[in-house]
Amino acid sequence: MSDQPLNTLLTQIRQCRQCANQLPHSPRPVIVATPSARLLIVGQAPGKKVHDSGIPWNDASGRRLRQWLDMDEATFYDSQRVAIMPMGLCYPGKGCSGDLPPRTECAPLWHEPVLAQLPNIELTLLIGQYAQRYYLRDQHQTLTARIESLQAQITLPRQFPLPHPSPRNQLWFKRHPWFEQQLIPRLQQRIQELL
Numbered sequence: 001m002s003d004q005p006l007n008t009l010l011t012q013i014r015q016c017r018q019c020a021n022q023l024p025h026s027p028r029p030v031i032v033a034t035p036s037a038r039l040l041i042v043g044q045a046p047g048k049k050v051h052d053s054g055i056p057w058n059d060a061s062g063r064r065l066r067q068w069l070d071m072d073e074a075t076f077y078d079s080q081r082v083a084i085m086p087m088g089l090c091y092p093g094k095g096c097s098g099d100l101p102p103r104t105e106c107a108p109l110w111h112e113p114v115l116a117q118l119p120n121i122e123l124t125l126l127i128g129q130y131a132q133r134y135y136l137r138d139q140h141q142t143l144t145a146r147i148e149s150l151q152a153q154i155t156l157p158r159q160f161p162l163p164h165p166s167p168r169n170q171l172w173f174k175r176h177p178w179f180e181q182q183l184i185p186r187l188q189q190r191i192q193e194l195l
Helices: 002-016 048-053 061-071 106-115 129-136 143-152 168-174 177-194
Strands: 040-041 083-086 123-127 159-161
Touching: 002 106, 048 106, 061 159, 061 168, 123 129, 123 177, 129 143, 129 159, 143 159, 143 177, 168 177
Parallel strands: 040 083, 040 123, 123 159
Antiparallel strands: none
16 A cells, blocks of 8 residues: 555645644644554644653653563654554643643544555554543543453454543552552563564
């Protein structure tokens, strides 16, 4: 399959101005994808540091995520293996207790066309509640319950929910040590097999 349609689509996405009037800065959609990618990371939205650099997960959350995945930067940013597509493609701005939620226009507008151009995805990491609610459609289950349910599964699902690796979630990590002790090693093994 030629990646020309995907390149055209990515150009359109990077030129998107759909919600420009609602953003605190000029739109700068952040997305990485090639048809050969086997792992898809769906996060929330770029933070200010990512907005400034244009590099996804180029912050403290990204460092923790790469630790969880047992991945160096070269592998993580190898678009031939890893696609990165947040729920909101642009930095949404600052709220009272952190960044605002991702803009709701992006996922319905862009996710399906991008996914149609990613035929080799075998594992999708759904990071945070926004990605999980959109893709798993389980509005009533808590993030903790969703992630806890993975412990009983013999085979890991193709859509793997993760808490957001933000330093703001430090308390959650302390309250749920089983996550890093039991689930993360299983996820790391699955990713090693995949990539």
